[in-house]
Amino acid sequence: MLSYGHFINVRAQVSNLHIATWQRLDTNFADSGRNKREINMGFFSSKRIATALTLVWLGFMIYLWFPMLLPNAQKKSVIDKGIFRQEALAQKKNMTSTDAVHVCIMSDSNTIGGMMALINSIRLNTKHDVMFHLFVDRKSMDHARIWIETSTLLVIFYDLHVFPQEWVKGKIKVRGGRPELASPMNFGRYYLPRLFPDFHGRVLYIDDDSIVQGDVYELYNMKLKPGHAAAFSKDCDGPAKRLSLMKNNYADYIDFKNKHVKELDLNPNECAFNSGVFVADLDLWRKNNITQKLEYWMTLNTKEEVYGNERGGGASQPPMMIVFYNQYTEIDPNWHVRYLGWTTRTSYSKSFLSYAHLLHWNGRYKPWGRVSSHVDIWDKYFVKDPDNKFHPVRKY
Numbered sequence: 001m002l003s004y005g006h007f008i009n010v011r012a013q014v015s016n017l018h019i020a021t022w023q024r025l026d027t028n029f030a031d032s033g034r035n036k037r038e039i040n041m042g043f044f045s046s047k048r049i050a051t052a053l054t055l056v057w058l059g060f061m062i063y064l065w066f067p068m069l070l071p072n073a074q075k076k077s078v079i080d081k082g083i084f085r086q087e088a089l090a091q092k093k094n095m096t097s098t099d100a101v102h103v104c105i106m107s108d109s110n111t112i113g114g115m116m117a118l119i120n121s122i123r124l125n126t127k128h129d130v131m132f133h134l135f136v137d138r139k140s141m142d143h144a145r146i147w148i149e150t151s152t153l154l155v156i157f158y159d160l161h162v163f164p165q166e167w168v169k170g171k172i173k174v175r176g177g178r179p180e181l182a183s184p185m186n187f188g189r190y191y192l193p194r195l196f197p198d199f200h201g202r203v204l205y206i207d208d209d210s211i212v213q214g215d216v217y218e219l220y221n222m223k224l225k226p227g228h229a230a231a232f233s234k235d236c237d238g239p240a241k242r243l244s245l246m247k248n249n250y251a252d253y254i255d256f257k258n259k260h261v262k263e264l265d266l267n268p269n270e271c272a273f274n275s276g277v278f279v280a281d282l283d284l285w286r287k288n289n290i291t292q293k294l295e296y297w298m299t300l301n302t303k304e305e306v307y308g309n310e311r312g313g314g315a316s317q318p319p320m321m322i323v324f325y326n327q328y329t330e331i332d333p334n335w336h337v338r339y340l341g342w343t344t345r346t347s348y349s350k351s352f353l354s355y356a357h358l359l360h361w362n363g364r365y366k367p368w369g370r371v372s373s374h375v376d377i378w379d380k381y382f383v384k385d386p387d388n389k390f391h392p393v394r395k396y
Helices: 004-065 076-081 086-090 092-096 112-125 138-149 184-195 216-220 238-244 282-287 290-303 317-323 350-355 375-381
Strands: 101-107 130-136 157-162 202-206 210-212 230-234 273-281 358-360
Touching (some): 101 184, 101 216, 112 375, 273 282, 282 290
Parallel strands (some): 101 202
Antiparallel strands (some): 202 273
8 A cells, every 4th residue: 555655746747747748738738829929020021022123123114114203213334435325235236247237327406307217228228237326415315315216216226326516515616507407426436446445446437417328238338448448429419519509619618818728739629428328447437547637637627717707617527528528439419318408399300319329418408397308208217216206397
C-alpha cells in the first residue's frame, strides 16, 4: 500500500506535469499568433512594395510616351542634348553605314510646317534608310517632337536638337528688305561639323521650304570632285537662269568695292550658286576650317558692308559663295529646281515639275503662304499639325 507521503509526492509530480504542459501550450499559442501576425505583416509589406513598383512603372511610361503632360519633367540639359526615339537609338549603327542617308533640316516656329512636309516627302519617296537630324529653336522643341510622335511621321528615325543660337549671337547683320533672313536657324548650316562632332562622312542639307520627289540616296551618293567639301547647284544654267530674273553672278550678292573682297581676286561675273541644298563632306569641311572662314565673313559684315545691299540680297549665302569660290562640285539641276517662291505667278509647267527631283520655294513666297505658286504639290506632303498651331494659308 502507498504511503501518504508517497501519494503526496506523486500528486506533486502530476501537478508539475500539468503546469509544464499548459506552459508549453501557452507558448505554442503565443508563437502561433506571432507567426500569423508576421505572415500578415509580410503579406501586406509585399503588397505595398508591389503597389509602389507599379506606380513607379506607370510614372516612367507616362514620362516616356506623354512628356507633354509633365511640363517640368524635361530639364534644360536633356533638351539641349536632344531627344531620340528608342528605334533611332537602335539605328545609331547607321551613323557609319554607307547605305544610310543623313539629312539635316533646320527650322523655327515660323517655318516648322515646312520641315514636316519636307520630312514626309523624303519618307515617301526614298527607298533607303534615312536618319533625320533636326534642329529647331527652343520655342519649337516640344512642338516638333509632338508633331512627329503623334502623326504618320512616327515611323521615321530621327534626332531632335535645339540649335545653340549663342554661336551666332552678335554675328548677324541683314541688309535689304527681308528681315526674316536674320533668323539664327538660317546660319546653322555653317556649323555642321560642330553639330556632328563624332560623325565622319556626308550630310545632306536641305532648306525647310523644299519638297523632295526623288530618292535622296541618289543625291547623297553623288560623286564629289577630289578636295571638294561640298556640292551646290549653279544659278546660271537650266531653268534657274530663265526664271530668276537676274544675271545670278557674284556681283549680284557681294560688294566688290570692299577692300577685303578685292584682296580675294574674285571674278564678279562668276556664276553664283544656291546654298539651300548641298551635300557636305564633314571631314573635308573640318580639314579646311570652313566654319571658321564662314564666321569671319559673317562677323566682318556686321562691321562693314561686305554683302546684303546688292540686288541679290542674301544673308547666309554670300559667305558661302566667298568661301567655296571655285571649290565645289555641281549638283544635277534636276536635283534643285528652285525659285518657286520668287514670284506669285506659276513659273514652271506641271509636266516639268512632275519630273523634278527636288523643288525649292526660295524667295519671299513660301508654299504655306497665301499667294505662293504650285502649292498643290506642297499640300500633298503636308502633315497636319496635331497641336493645331501651324496653319497653311490658302485662298480657298
